[in-house]
Structure formats: C-alpha cells, structure tokens
Amino acid sequence: MDVLLTADQTPSHYYMAATPFADTMTPIDKSTTTAIVQYSTGVYTPPTMPAFPSLPAYNDGDAAENFMGLLKSLVDDEHAIDIPQHVDTSLYITVSVNQINCSVSDTCGGLDGNRLAASLNNISFDFPKVDILEAYYQKLPDIFEKDFPNEPPRNFNFTGDVGENVTYPTVGTKVRVIDFNETVDIVYQGTNVGAAENHPMHVHGYSFYVVGFGQGNFDNKADPKNYNLTHAQLVNTFGVPKSVWQAIRFVADNPGVWFIHCHLERHSSWGMDTVLIVKNGTTGATSMRPRPDYTPPCSAS
Numbered sequence: 001m002d003v004l005l006t007a008d009q010t011p012s013h014y015y016m017a018a019t020p021f022a023d024t025m026t027p028i029d030k031s032t033t034t035a036i037v038q039y040s041t042g043v044y045t046p047p048t049m050p051a052f053p054s055l056p057a058y059n060d061g062d063a064a065e066n067f068m069g070l071l072k073s074l075v076d077d078e079h080a081i082d083i084p085q086h087v088d089t090s091l092y093i094t095v096s097v098n099q100i101n102c103s104v105s106d107t108c109g110g111l112d113g114n115r116l117a118a119s120l121n122n123i124s125f126d127f128p129k130v131d132i133l134e135a136y137y138q139k140l141p142d143i144f145e146k147d148f149p150n151e152p153p154r155n156f157n158f159t160g161d162v163g164e165n166v167t168y169p170t171v172g173t174k175v176r177v178i179d180f181n182e183t184v185d186i187v188y189q190g191t192n193v194g195a196a197e198n199h200p201m202h203v204h205g206y207s208f209y210v211v212g213f214g215q216g217n218f219d220n221k222a223d224p225k226n227y228n229l230t231h232a233q234l235v236n237t238f239g240v241p242k243s244v245w246q247a248i249r250f251v252a253d254n255p256g257v258w259f260i261h262c263h264l265e266r267h268s269s270w271g272m273d274t275v276l277i278v279k280n281g282t283t284g285a286t287s288m289r290p291r292p293d294y295t296p297p298c299s300a301s
Contacts, residue, residue, distance in 0.1 A: 011042030013050045021064045023241045024197030030058045072231035088182040092151040096193035098169045117270050119169035124271030126173045133257040148174040158191040159243035175275040187247045188240045196242035205258040207236045208250035218245040252278045
C-alpha cells in the first residue's frame with residue numbers, strides 16, 4: 001500500500017507505527033514496527049518521546065473492514081474511471097484451507113497425519129506437467145478441464161460451524177473459459193473451514209475494481225444493492241479475511257491464460273488456485289500474439 005502524507009502538522013517529531021492484521025489461529029509475529037517522521041524545517045524542540053498512536057488489536061476485523069471501506073478511487077476530470085455497470089459472467093468462489101488424505105506410502109505433516117491443502121470452491125488445484133497456456137493454444141488433450149464451477153458445489157453456512165463436512169476437497173485441474181470483452185464479477189467468500197485466515201487473492205493479467213465486501217455469507221439479492229459502482233478502488237491484489245466476502249469486477253479485454261491464486265505462496269502450492277482463460281477477440285490486436293519460434297523450456301528440476 002502506497003500512502004501520500006501531507007505534512008501540515010506543527011513542526012516536531014511524530015511516530016509512524018504499524019502492526020499486522022491477522023485473523024488466524026496460527027501463531028504470528030504481532031510486533032509493532034515503528035519509525036519517526038521528523039520535520040526538517042521550522043524552529044522547534046523535538047520531544048523526548050513523541051506521542052505514540054493508539055492502534056487496534058492485530059485481529060480487529062471491524063477496524064480492518066472500516067479502514068478498507070474508506071479507500072475509494074479519486075474521480076474527477078483528470079482521473080476518470082470506468083466501473084462496469086452490467087455483468088456477463090458471475091462467479092461465487094469459496095476460499096478455504098483443507099486437508100487431503102495421506103496415501104499409505106507417504107508420511108504427511110498435516111493434522112491427523114494428512115496432507116495440508118487449500119481450495120477454491122472446494123477444488124484443490126492440481127498443477128499439470130504441461131503448462132495450460134501451451135495446452136490451450138496447442139489443443140493438447142487431457143491436461144485440464146473446462147468445468148470450474150460458477151458456485152460452490154454445495155451451499156452451507158460458510159462462516160459458521162462448518163464441522164468436518166468440507167475438510168477434504170476434490171483435486172483437479174479445472175479452469176474457467178470466458179469470451180473476450182465479457183464483464184466478469186467474482187465474489188470471493190472467506191470461510192471458516194480449517195485454519196481460516198485472511199487470503200490475499202491475485203488475478204494475473206488484470207487490475208479490477210473492488211465493488212463490495214462485508215462480513216458473513218454473501219447474499220446475492222441484498223448485497224449487490226450496496227455495491228460501490230462510482231468510486232470503487234482499482235487494485236490487482238486484495239485480502240479476503242475469514243468469514244468475509246469480497247466482490248471484484250473487471251472487463252476481460254486481455255486475451256490469454258491467467259492464473260488466479262492466493263498470494264500466500266504456501267496456500268498457492270497447496271491448491272488455492274484456478275485459471276481464467278480469456279478467448280481471443282476478432283482482430284489481431286485483440287488476440288494472443290503468436291508463439292515465438294523458440295521458447296525457453298521449463299527447468300526439469
């Protein structure tokens with residue numbers, strides 16, 4: 001996060017402090033990082049100890065939500081934005097940390113001797129040995145499936161007492177294919193499954209507007225009525241806390257094969273991923289560039 005500071009206070013020394021926001025049961029470093037902002041002009045005697053700000057608790061979800069709600073795009077004659085007002089494709093995606101049964105021949109370090117996993121819509125992404133970009137454009141068979149679902153395979157109280165019924169996801173290489181220039185609306189639902197926490201979600205190839213967020217389970221009738229379709233912030237990564245939903249929107253005008261994943265690399269390696277394939281448009285300028293004569297091969301190790 002980049003911040004612009006207006007130095008309009010009485011010349012002196014001021015603390016700058018930050019603590020992490022974390023909504024997980026996993027142990028974290030809760031220490032506070034500090035610096036001192038010093039005015040270089042003006043005649044003043046610096047205090048022996050600058051006043052220290054009052055910070056919210058590291059797991060104060062209400063404070064985090066309130067702060068995020070204050071972030072809006074600057075909209076004026078010099079800063080125009082274009083938030084899509086209609087939607088062609090809607091996806092509702094649950095975000096979870098799970099487990100996969102450990103095979104008899106393996107030794108796994110997760111809970112109950114299982115293998116730790118993560119999922120989107122209860123599907124843990126299985127990375128293929130052939131990249132999906134090549135498989136799609138070369139029409140290679142049996143590399144991926146085009147049936148990533150529009151919504152979770154089963155609805156329940158995602159943010160309540162979920163029990164053991166969604167601990168074990170399915171495993172697959174499932175992608176979503178959409179037409180060029182469609183408007184895509186994705187609601188990510190943070191769940192209370194497993195070791196739930198805040199997940200920074202990222203979409204390759206696009207920046208997008210965060211048009212809405214809120215605590216609890218997403219209500220597809222009531223919540224969209226409160227979307228911010230005038231000043232929504234434009235980002236390329238955003239956090240989805242546990243038991244909170246976030247809605248993003250963008251126009252799929254960049255053809256290609258794009259990775260969608262949690263930016264906690266451990267969760268990504270566990271399967272909190274999918275792929276968005278945006279078809280070519282009708283012109284050369286709206287289509288993927290042809291493959292070069294030589295493409296460096298991936299490392300075998």
